[in-house]
Amino acid sequence: MVSPYNYYMNQSILNVKVWRGTQDGGFVEYKVPRAANQTVLDVVTYIQRKLDPTLSYRFACRVGMCGSCAMTVNGKARWTCRTHVAKIADSDTLEIAPLDNLPIIKDLATDMTEFFDKMSKAVGYFKGEQTRHDDFAMVKPDSEERQLANAGIECIGCGVCYASCEVVSARESYLGPAALNRAWTLVNDERDSQQLDRLRAVAGDAGCHSCHTQGTCSERCPKQIEPTAGIAGLKKIVGRAAVMGSKWGKL
């Protein structure tokens, strides 16, 4: 009996164009047998293991938790471990490139330093005032702030939104959707004690106010987060804090 796996293996060949080299590199074509439930990451792994061991790419968990394996697939940034070839392959071709808006280290691996540095620049980290001797902070699960934080908190830091953002492409200093989304979840964290610093960090042209509300980040986020909505919230709260002040003081 022919197993489904072998059936698909014999069914057809996928022509895969893969970016090789650095910024000045180019596409190299490989032929990869199709398989049932094959993901884009499976395709890349096949190429590296069977066709060309010098291919560089990045992955870790393979189940959509770690945010390591994002690449540009057929022109759009995607998480490759959870993207089925059958759902996106244009006939029998696939084009796989590194993420946009980030320097290429080699082949499909990009340098994410700037991406993660911008999370820090947006004061995207928690700092409380209580110590281990204090009682637990009580945050009501159904409070508006908690709900707003919930909507953005599942970010896995894959960089898909950052690579898809037109403003990041045009403006080097722009913090980007992931960093601003992180800042927004913390603005809604009532335990955090550095709110004014955060509002200052995300104000103006390098921050939330240069977002064009195009929404590509929200459209492509694999976790269905809407950074555009968080950024709109930041625009409003920062603008109001600059003119009239906020519950944490004036900017």
Add this chain to the structure above:
Amino acid sequence: MGQAVSNAAILQAKLWYYQRISAMVLALCVSVHLIIIYIAVQDGLTANEILGRTRGNWAFALFYEIFVLACFVHAPIGLANILRENIQNAFLNRALPLLLAALILLLGTMAVVGVVWGQP
């Protein structure tokens, strides 16, 4: 340097806020303006006919001056944003929005004065 960048960012945040508020005023003004046009053209569009209704009308003057002021705030901020994203010229980025603001205020106010107190 850090403080200077922060001050510029806070000014941008304030401008964003003023633009947002003026947009709300404009949304209302444009709606009312469209209704006024619809009513105004019912009996023809001659200068005498229009001025006959607008001259001496303080409510008309007040409404359209608010409209002019909202444009005066809104449009130059938008132009400044577009310029900042597209041309790297500090002088033009500052001068063109200021010029636009002055023109809107001057020409807009002249138009209001013209239809409310002008002669046919």
